[in-house]
Every structure is written in structure tokens, then in C-alpha cells.
Amino acid sequence: METWSVDQVCKWLVDKNLGELVPRFQEEEVSGAALLALNDRMIQQLVKKIGHQAVLMDFIRKYKQSNQWLKLTGGPRETSLLTLAQAAPEREENSSPTSYGDQTSLHPAENLDNGLIDQRVLKQRRHAKHVLARYKASQWTKSYVLPEFPYDVKCMLAEQKCPDHSMRIRIIEFLQADMTKYLEGSLYPTTQQYNDVVNALLQAHPFLDEDGCGFFLWKRALKDRFKYVRRPIEDDEQVMRNKCKFGHRRGQTRKSLADIRSDEIKIVQIKTSA
DNA sequence: AGGTCCCGAGTGGTCGTTGA
DNA sequence: TCAACGACCACTCGGGACCT
Incomplete structure (x- = not known):
């Protein structure tokens, strides 16, 4: 990626369903090296939509991580392990009873007659998943720091002035964007993550906890x-x-909702049986 | 074991505030 | 004036604790 031209970067964007960003990247002449050198602020300037920012940051971070992993472990074996582990959560999320039906087509390796190999693959995958989970968790707890706030917010924080409405919005907006980078594309932070962020904010700027219930107010605002x-x-x-x-x-009861859903199920059943 | 209650996390709706 | 967004409310769902 480091040696990519602007065109190659644009092609990569299209591959990643970020084709909408191509004109802007061409305009700013973002090559592969430039892409890897972008910081959060630059990405925020370059990409308008927060959703796109999050996805782009995630791709770049994953690329850097896998490169770092490669350097640390010195070989492709661990890289393939990482790939394996990254694939594993997706599989587990989709592992509803119905989705097991098409597993064979997706994972032919698991269909080997040799049970020993099968067991080894599963064991290796479990281990890799465990390692990755620990790595991700440590990433969040160890590396999370408050984002670099814009100048006016920093001034307000430095002066310990009680933020007005618009300033609160800006703080929340930056925290939300910052959290998104750690969420692997998800938009559902855990309670622990909300707590960590609000705690970090209030520890760094205790005056934001105006009347003792600041924690709940900031957490709710973030949610x-x-x-x-x-x-x-x-x-x-x-x-x-x-x-x-x-x-x-509003006004719909559980029963009426259940009725609607059962009607939908009936419609689907009629369609499938027809 | 099954029923009930409580709590937290999620949603949509509505209203108020802000800034262009 | 109006769109964007936050704050708050009412509601559902799922899980855990507790009781019978």
C-alpha cells in the first residue's frame, strides 16, 4: 500500500464500497503513502460523513495492525492466524441454527474426513480468536485517550468554563467520532466503553461534573x-x-406488534410455498 | 421449574434549542 | 424560518434475582 499511486488508492476505495470518496481523494492527490500518513484530523477534513470516516479509519488501522503483527512475529503464519481469527467472529455471529446449513460451502476445510486435522483447525481458530479478542480489549483499555479537541474547545476546557449548549455538542461529537474508531465498524459501544470515555473526560476535566450527576448526563448525551x-x-x-x-x-401494544410480525411471517410462508 | 419483578439497553416520538 | 440535533419520555425486550 505504501507504494500505491493515487489511481490505485481510488481503485481500492471503490473495492471497499467507498467509491463516493474518489473525487475528493483525486482532488487532494492522496497516494498510498499519504493515505497511511493521514491523521484523524486530516481524515475528518477529507471525508465528510462520519460513517465513511469510521470505515476508512478502520481499514487503515487494520492494515497498520497486520503490518505491525507481521513485523513482530516475523512471518506469514501468524498473519494467516490473524486472518483466521478475524473471520471467526463473523462466523460466530452468523451461527444461528439456520445458518449452519450452508457452512460446508463456506468452509470446505472443516469438511475434511480427517478428524485430527479438523480438530487442529478448530483449536487453532479458537486460540487465534482468543488472542485477537485480548488484543482488541487491550487496544481499547490501554490506548484510549481523549481526542484532540479543536482549538476553541481546548480554550474553554483550559479556562474551566462551563460549556454552553453548542460547546457540549462539539465535545460529544468529537468523543463519538473518536469512539467509533475503536468499534470495528459497529455503532454499539458497550457500557464499559461509555463509562471509560466519560470517566476519562471527567477525570481530565472535573469541572464538567457540575452538580455531581455529570457522569450520567454526559453518558446519556453520548448514547x-x-x-x-x-x-x-x-x-x-x-x-x-x-x-x-x-x-x-407509540400506542402499539406488544400484542399488536406480535400480530403484525405473525402476519409478516404468514406472508413469507405463503410466498415460499407458492 | 415456573412465575414475577426489576433493571439496563434498545427503539420511536416529541419538543426545545441553536445556528445558518 | 427551518433544518439539524440534543434532551427527555414512553415503550419493548431480555436476562438475572427472587419467590412460591
């Missing part, structure tokens, strides 16, 4: 911000699953 980001999203499986699960209209 609402993520909710606001998720609201328009319609092409994310996780978001759509939760909308399906919790989504409702």
Missing part, C-alpha cells in the same frame, strides 16, 4: 449521539436487527 447516528441507517444488519427488535410506534 443519544450514537442513537442519532444510527437513526437514518438502513443498510446495517446490526442496526436493522435492533430496530426490528425494539422498534415500535
Whole structure:
């Protein structure tokens, strides 16, 4: 990637479903080396949509991680292990009883007659997944620091002035964007992650905890911000699953919702049987 | 073991605030 | 004035604790 031309970077963007960014990257002449040298601030300037920022940052981070991993371990064996581990969570997420049916087509290696090999592959995959999970967790807990706030926010924080409405929004916006980088494309931080971020903010700037309930207010604001980001999203499986699960209209009871869903199921059954 | 209650996490809806 | 966004409310769902 370091040696890529601007055109190669643009082709890569298209491959990653980020084709929308191509004109901007061409305009700014972002080569492979430049891409790897982008910092968070530059990406925020270059890419308008937070969703695209998050995806791009994630790709770059993953590339750097795998390169670092390669250097640390000195060989492709561990890299393939990493790839294996990265594939494993996806499989597990999709491992509903129905999805087991097409496993063979996706993972022919598991269908080997040799049970020993099968067991070794599974064991290796479990181990790799465990290593990656620990690595990801340590990434969050060890490396999380508050983002570099813009100048006016930094001034306000330095002066320990109580933030007004717009300043609060800017702080929350930066925290949300910063958290997104650690979420592997997900828009659902864990409670622990919300807590870590708000704790970091209040520890660095205790005056933000005005009347002792600042922690809950900032946490709720952060959650609402993520909710606001998720609201328009319609092409994310996780978001759509939760909308399906919790989504409702005021006045609708559980029963009426259940009726609607059973009607939908009936319609699907009629369609499939036809 | 099964029922009930509570709590936290998620949603949509509505209203208020802000800034262009 | 109006769109964007935050704050808050009411609601559902799932899981754990507790009780019978």
C-alpha cells in the first residue's frame, strides 16, 4: 500500500464500497503513502460523513495492525492466524441454527474426513480468536485517550468554563467520532466503553461534573449521539436487527406488534410455498 | 421449574434549542 | 424560518434475582 499511486488508492476505495470518496481523494492527490500518513484530523477534513470516516479509519488501522503483527512475529503464519481469527467472529455471529446449513460451502476445510486435522483447525481458530479478542480489549483499555479537541474547545476546557449548549455538542461529537474508531465498524459501544470515555473526560476535566450527576448526563448525551447516528441507517444488519427488535410506534401494544410480525411471517410462508 | 419483578439497553416520538 | 440535533419520555425486550 505504501507504494500505491493515487489511481490505485481510488481503485481500492471503490473495492471497499467507498467509491463516493474518489473525487475528493483525486482532488487532494492522496497516494498510498499519504493515505497511511493521514491523521484523524486530516481524515475528518477529507471525508465528510462520519460513517465513511469510521470505515476508512478502520481499514487503515487494520492494515497498520497486520503490518505491525507481521513485523513482530516475523512471518506469514501468524498473519494467516490473524486472518483466521478475524473471520471467526463473523462466523460466530452468523451461527444461528439456520445458518449452519450452508457452512460446508463456506468452509470446505472443516469438511475434511480427517478428524485430527479438523480438530487442529478448530483449536487453532479458537486460540487465534482468543488472542485477537485480548488484543482488541487491550487496544481499547490501554490506548484510549481523549481526542484532540479543536482549538476553541481546548480554550474553554483550559479556562474551566462551563460549556454552553453548542460547546457540549462539539465535545460529544468529537468523543463519538473518536469512539467509533475503536468499534470495528459497529455503532454499539458497550457500557464499559461509555463509562471509560466519560470517566476519562471527567477525570481530565472535573469541572464538567457540575452538580455531581455529570457522569450520567454526559453518558446519556453520548448514547443519544450514537442513537442519532444510527437513526437514518438502513443498510446495517446490526442496526436493522435492533430496530426490528425494539422498534415500535407509540400506542402499539406488544400484542399488536406480535400480530403484525405473525402476519409478516404468514406472508413469507405463503410466498415460499407458492 | 415456573412465575414475577426489576433493571439496563434498545427503539420511536416529541419538543426545545441553536445556528445558518 | 427551518433544518439539524440534543434532551427527555414512553415503550419493548431480555436476562438475572427472587419467590412460591
